[in-house]
Amino acid sequence: MANWIGLMMRAVYYYCHLIGLTNFDYEPRTGRVYKSWKTTFYTATVNTAITVLAYHWTGQMDSSLFGNVNELQEYVIVFMSGLRIIGGLVTLLNRWRQRKQLMELVRNILRLYVANPNMNSLSRWGFLVKFFTTLAVDLVSIILAVDVTGRVSLAQALALFLQFWTSSILNLAILQHYLVILFVRVQYQLMNTELRNIIEESERLCSLPRRRAAFMTRCCYLSDQLEDIAKLQSQLQLIVSQVGKVFGIQGLVVYSGYYLFSVVFSYLTYSLFKNGSKNLDLALRTIILGYSLNFFYYLDAMLNLFNVLLVLDDHKExxxxxxxxxxxxxxxxxxxxxxxxxxxxQVARNPFEMNVMQLFPVNHYSTTAMCGSIITHSILLIQYDMENF
Incomplete structure (x- = not known):
């Protein structure tokens, strides 16, 4: 299983280079992170091509791709299409802007990974579920694009290709963030297991009669272990802090996308039930593919969210x-x-928290508030449609 995990990680590594997301190189076995002119040149070329294609995309995407829709539905569809592309372009721009910081983050992660290479076996299921969910999102997106391109012009087909490309960039960036948080989460689980053993051993020492040499030797051993755990926790907190800075803009784009897509999905579902597939000129195959894409998209979103919340829970533990x-x-x-x-x-002076660009925290309470806001704005959008269309 560990070999398969390694092969999948290698596939993700090369795919990130192929689509122009990663602009530097690293060696997981040695922990070396470096720049190369080949990678820099290739990534810059691919990013330039995406930017040029996005510039010519303006005005090419319209609602005729999705059947007969009213003015509000057309506005919503075009707006969300543009948001996908903007999200991908912002991610690429941020990767160049914070290239040095991202390399330092990867270097810190690899340093801990090299010290404990057995982590693959501990995180394999979390990685496998995320890997196949991300793969499913991309595959269903391709199938849906192929299904739609049969009735569009060449320019519109290029616009769809651009959407798929930028969506893949954003999905892979989210996968990278997930893997970093998963790494922190596994380290916390190992750290809590060791800390629990130290606590239990300390309790036993308190109840035993003191034998000077043996007692002091055991206490010193536990003290060394506890100091190692404290050092590891400090390093993990540094990694989380770096993640917040490097992925800050991307996090804002992703959370905004999840929020807006949830509202739009609720509205489009209402529109489908209100008007029927025949009136919207949508084939059953297209509807099934669309809902399949949304299923995997939100499953992927839930994996990302729970991965972060579980890290917070591990810290509370x-x-x-x-x-x-x-x-x-x-x-x-x-x-x-x-x-x-x-x-x-140490833990009292440096509270462990995750936030998006210092704008709002990511925790159980903010997640509940976000869900409530999504429901409210979905109802408002549906009411507007009922009153005007």
Missing amino acids: MLRLLAKRTLFSSGLDVRLEESFESFQL
């Missing part, structure tokens, strides 16, 4: 484990006591 320290009876070695206090002070 670590805080809960550290809080058990106050239940110990006094009597541990001074060095071990100081290690516990230092670790608790």
Whole structure:
């Protein structure tokens, strides 16, 4: 299984280079991250081609691709098509703007990965589900584009190709973000397991009679382990901070896209039930492909969201484990006591949080508020359609 994971990771690596998302190179086995003129030249050429195609796209996409629609539906469809392309272009621009910071982030991740190469076996299911979900989104998008291109002009076909290209760029960028957070999540799980063992061992030491040499030796050993965990937690928090800076603009685009697509999907579903597929001139095959695409799209979105929320939960679990320290009876070695206090002070001074460009946090409460807002704006859009069309 681990070999298959390695092959899939390699495939993702080359595909990111192929479509022009990654503009530098790295070697997972050695942890080396570097620039090369071949990669720089190829990526710049591909990005320029996408930009030129996007410039000529203006005005080529219209609602005739999707059957008979009213003015509001046409506006919504064209707006969402443009948003997909803008999202991909913004992602590419941000990759050049923060190339150095992204390379440093990858270097920090590889440094920890090289120290623990067995992480593939621990994160394989999270990676496999995400990999096949992302692959399904791209495949269904291609099939839907092929289904639609039979009744469009060459210019409109190029516009569809541009949408697919930029959507693939954004999907792969989201996959990269997911893999980084998955890496942090697995590290937290390992760290919590070790911390739980240290807590249990410390509790046993408090209840045992002291034998000077053996007692101090064991406490020093636990203190070393605790300091290693504290160091790892600090490195993981640094990685999360770097992720927030490097993927900040992309995160804003992605969350805006999820929000707007959810509202639009609710409205278009209402329109389909209101007008019927015949009145909208939509074939059953097209409807099935469209809903299949939305199913995998939102499944992918849920995987991304829960991946972040689980990391936050793992950090809370670590805080809960550290809080058990106050239940110990006094009597541990001074060095071990100081290690516990230092670790608790470290996490207290540096709260672990995730946010999007400091605009809003990503947690359970903001997610619930976002879902409520989506429902509200979906109802408002449907009401507007009922009153005017």
